[in-house]
Amino acid sequence: MRAAISLAGGNEVCFSCTVNDEGIITAARPVARGDISSVLALPGFAQRGEMLVHNHPSGVLQPSGPDLEIAVRVHGDGIGFGIIDNAASDLYVVVEVPREQPIIEINPDDVADLLGPDGPIAAALGRYEDRPSQREMARRVSKLYSRGGIGLIEAGTGVGKSLGYLVPALRWAAANGERTIVSTATITLQEQLVGKDLPFLAEALSDQPVRFALLKGWRNYLCLQRLEQARTAGASLFDTGAAAELDALASWADKTRDGSTADLLVAPRTDVWDEVAAEPDLCTRLRCPYFEKCFVFSARKLAAQADIVVVNHHLLMADVAVRRASGNWGESAVLPAYTRLVIDEGHHLDDAASSHLGQTVTRRGVQRLFARLDRNGKGLLHSLERKLVAADDLLSVASLDLVRARLVPSAATARELGMRLFDILDEWMHARSEQQVRLTPAFDDEPVWRAGLSASLDDVLREIELLSEGLVMVRERLETDERRAEELAPLLNEIRGVTRRLGNAADGMRMTLRPGKDADKLVRWIEARTDSRRRQSDNTAEEGDRLDRNVALASVPLDMAPLLREDLFRRLETCVVTSATLAVGEAFDFVSRRLGLDQEDVEPVTASLPSPFDYATQAILAIPTDFPAPNEDARVHFRRTVQAAADLVGVSGGGVFLLFTSHRDVREAAQAMRALGMESQHPLLVHGEDTRDALLRRFREHGDAVLIGTASFWEGVDVPGPALSLVIIDKLPFASPGDPVMAAKLDALRAKGLHPFPHYQLPAAIIALKQGVGRLLRGQDDKGGIMLCDPRILSKSYGKTVLESLPPVPQSPDLETFCQFLKSLPIVPS
Template identity: 50%
Template sequence: MSAERLAPAVRELLRAEIAAAHGREVSFVARPDPNGLIVEARVVARGTVDAVLALPGVAVRGELLLHNHPSGVLEPSGADLTVAARLHDGGVGFGIVDNDVTDCYVVVECVRPRATTRIDPIDVAALLAPSGSVARALGSFEDRPTQRDMAAYVADLYNEGGVGMLEAGTGVGKSYAYLVPALVWARENGERTVVSTNTINLQEQLVGKDLPILARALGTGDHSPSFALLKGWRNYVCLSRLDQAREQEDSLFEDERRAELDALSAWAARTSDGSLADLPDEPSGDVWDAVSAESDLCTRLKCPHFDRCFLFQARRRAAEADVVVVNHHLLASDLAVRMASDNWQEAAVLPPYRRLVLDEAHHLEDVAAMHLGAQVSRLGVDRLLSRLEKNGRGLLPTLRSVLFGRDDLLSAASRDLVQQSLVDGLAAARRAAEDVFTRLARRLDREPGPAPVLRLRDEFLEDAVWEEGLGVALDNLLLAFSRLSEGTAMIADRLALDDPSERRAQLLGELRGVVRRLDAAAAGLTATLRPPLGGPAAVRWLERRGRKTVNLSLAAVPLDLAPILKENLFDRIETVVLTSATLAAGGDFSYLEERLGLDLPPSRMKVREIHASPFDFAEQCLFGIPTDFPEPRDDESGHGAAVARVLVELAHASDGGMFVLFTSHAALKRAADAVRNSIAGRWPLFIQGEGQRDHLLRRFREAGSGILLGTDSFWEGVDVPGRALRVLILAKLPFKVPSEPLTAARLERLEARGLNGFAHYLVPNAALKLKQGFGRLIRSRSDVGAVVLLDRRAVTKPYGALILEGLPRASRVVGHWADVLGACEEFFARHGIGAEERAVEGGRER
């Protein structure tokens, strides 16, 4: 093939770079035009005469990796073909030139863009205008120019491909701004969009409210927009496992759990959804474990309930939908499966997709870290072993009853195997697990603090705990898991030969599912306690979790997600829209760009825009920062007393209607104990941990003058428009705890690069978190209220300006608490807040 595929300027560039490398091999990334002519090229690596350094992730879909063969022989080597195959999976081509660039041999063509019908950004934005079809479908409509601007940007991203970061302040209406282009694109091109969110609340808003309205607004005679919500496997009840649990309830459950099973069966007969969220009362963990859908237990088409299966109904709806709504956890699971199987074209956990919207995108790194790592817990191991047998119930008693029901020699041999290999092996595994986790617990007890965490650094392999017996205990547990896994697999194979009928398929699936989980638990223990040398950098730790049920947990997660996300998500997906109310820290996107691997070339990163809230914060919101209270880090007790004082005094001024947000459960508990007696009789008091989150929120909205104390889960994803929420107290700046293992490791990595971890990680992260918390108060144009930040560092420390820079432009009062309280009282009086309380007080004085 001649070099006519290369534009003259590209040929000259390649010749010059090869000559400058003295004839050694050089790698280039080239971009062809729509006709296949290579019109741009850039050097990405210089290697030796023998090999080319092929860097993963440097080329994106539609580009071509070129390198020269100094010999002039353009026949691809074995290494060339391996690289070409890997690149092809990502839509990247591969070619070879000679040193003079007179010949060019394209081994694998790059994926050329599909012929698509462009959507006009102006027309898309017009759909959201006061005279547009969306306004007509809504009936009452609020004109939002920033929403139309954002929709036009999203439409451009669909047309051109690439990645966009679009921050949208409260009130912009970002969901319509990305859903309308997605639905129009699907109508014109038949391509689905996956929309991934972090919170259930946003998922419910999209599927239960926004998408049904937009489907009515944008539907035509030829096309009716479709959408689907897809959840993870364990969110759905499995009808086959439910049948099995009912048949074997005597051997699986104790008496008090059978009533739950009866209720589940009645619900499963009438529900059309079949997911945990549809249940009126959440079942106990062991009952749901026995009946929930599991991918490695599913018999799929062999299942007698396949046609009615809730999970596969949801998957079928998703496969046909224009928009599929998922959460970040499911998206990360899909990514992990695709990476492990090298499947980028077919369905995995999700249907194949080329257009992705990441809403609440600032959470992606932490969610992906946990899904792409390994976790093992004491309760998880106990639950896995109990699945085999506990108190005479479980798979082994069920298996014994099946085998004793047969009278042939093969069944007799299988019964012996169950007793010798499985029952005895299970007892050995239980003893070994108890030994391992007891030794780990004792080691953790040596760490300081009320909730100790032990970072498992490389030097942990030299810790005294190994000589004290952990090494032998771990060997025993891994050996017990291995024998139990082998025995379970063997009996499953024998049972399949002995009774291949479909009625045994579920039991076989359960047994083989246990095998896979035993193998995964063994791999997790190895990854966390004895990682292989030379593996990818990971953060490993041991901690206690849970407040009601204490659980010892081991975790190992990748230290740097950026290259993983860049190569496997942002370089592969045609269009990616990242949006949130908090993408930029102090107006700068670089923090999240670095964390997520978004250091992309301009040809790929198409837009970074901040769409400010349309609300009049200067009129609607007062922002107070008292400066005469102790700093939380210097005087924890004094700061806690200040929080309690401000809470009570502001409650009197506003007649309740208050959120108080903390950064730790301990601080929340201290405040609750301090104010409970003085305010609980006057205003309804709702405390996180003393009820389910959604239940607390509903009761708060209904109360009208309640006071809610919450931690992390209330800082975002909570929407209380109207007068029910009129005061927001932020107890302190929401810095991550620097000693937490993952945070500490990220800080160390930055320090190793010569960067200040506090400035480059903790400060921008706190800025985003504070902006999320601040955004809980003003949710509509008619909302009014006051935000009080009880952390003077925001105005006394040099970093405070960056943290405050991204907040809405509310009227700000900084000074002594008496001055801030006075300003709040004047603001409340001007807006009629707390009028009933003042009337009562006035009546008492008269």
């Protein structure tokens, strides 16, 4: 320890230490230099049962304020904290290595009372609404913390579920020093939690500290070192126009709150962000000159000190994947160590897990990847070439020859072979007149293999392997000289990252096209989507402005339930899965099967908590009986839906969501509404014609607008008050059986002898429909109507299950009664 402190010039060094029963340090390893708080950003800085020790160069061993804060935080993770002098002769123990402590249970009724009319939260609110279901949720969540276990809690619209789980989580942290990870599906909910709910609780719960943090994936953050490198490289990396964007990013970096893309007013070009985004495999961590200012590690530091860490489902699954691969279930990984987890918007978890653990390789992505190496005399290889030309030592000369004679030609060949592979697939898709094709075992017998696909796949995989081997060779050769390795470290790190991505691209091609024994565990498909955007920075100027079909190869695991059960739920002490839409009728079987919670040893407790809204007086439901069923005459059904919507807009005075299940219907409905003169009477806002946030902002501002939307407007949208008074849904949102993932799931059910419709298609549609219906009422003073333009709800035997799953909205006996209710609603002041 003395030697490490001396090598650091007598400055602060942090050690992870083993301490014996007599309080003597028996082993120590340095883990960080500089500010003690920086160590908290590092994954695995200390293990449970160790002591974190750092020196005070002044020789004064009294803990500072930051020392005490860190001591409290690490103590909760089972780590002690101490201070030594520079001679390492005196140890001041701030907190001992914690021995196993009994759990301090939190009283469910006491926690619920915090949310009651006489509690501190009511006192802090300007306008308090009594929510008995919220208090009941807090009781149930508190029991799950104290007793352990998994809970599936459906909290109807208006329950206020976020406070229903945040308050128990914070009380648990205060009592036991354990953090909770809160995972969400949408940015909207993340922003609500960290921008509204948690700051409010920090004020309302004044008897305890409320520490929280938002943590995002690495690529969401700017890397200051990569930004400096990109600005220095300039023309050697980019085509024209990038310099101004890099300068703008540098200026923004001096002012930004957190260095994440969410704080950018204007997003930079994709190729520019690719060169400046933080990447875990490119990070030099403590050796980086910008480590103290690093946005990623600043966020990780805050997360390590927080009682509540808010993430999204993809980052949660990234953490699970790393822990699964490394066997690290108890220490920091992508996320800080945790055994208490809340999964909000839990109906999306298995889809997010499937998406994250799957692989996608696109023509445009492969183009960008090879462009990072070599693009018209620019790119990483040419940056490395210039560095080597400037040196005259034998190592540099030999490496330069390798770059020129092998790597540059190999990159060009691999790119050409990759584009040839995608061209063959594009031509095959075009001949089939399909944009999306699921790959089944029958694909192995397609003539396209004999027509060149087999040889093309072999060629590109072999060339990528040769290119990767060459990149590894030149990097390892240069790293044998410590001085050169230090000088070229940023560039060599970039090459290491590209090598990994080449491997991922090859794995993705192989997994989709030639999966071998894993074929039955995967859903595989090819897509070819038309995009009118110009190709930028992909060395394809000769393509001009033609419409570009971006071909994609995709594969995802077929069944996520076993992984979620084994590698997530069984590792936790407490897990709360919540959403406004988890149950079908009163049963949680569907979501339990999807999440792997249908086994006895992980069987969850369930609860369906009713909305506080008085649906009998606040809302009305209409289901036309004179419409044709959408599966019988789709075009007539569509025309009747649009005409009914136009008529009802006139009755309601606007404030309408018109929700469809396909983008094509959205476009055609907008065209029809414009032909009917709708835009001359009400603002017409159309999904795809502006960003989602911009459309919602304009909808709220106008108060009498008509918004036509699809998937992303069915949920995660909050428009309280009279600005939204009518929600029209075109039909039951059954997923297309042509969707590759859906088709594979249905085939798997048939193979088990199960009927796909009641086991999957209907429950999934009901969950989606409940989300769409939930857009209408967002507060206890809201009122409005819902029209479901699908007569199958009344004519089919499954309609009873659909209606029983929806909120208890009274059904209008006729259209006249429905219109009278709409006319009685307050008009939004202009």
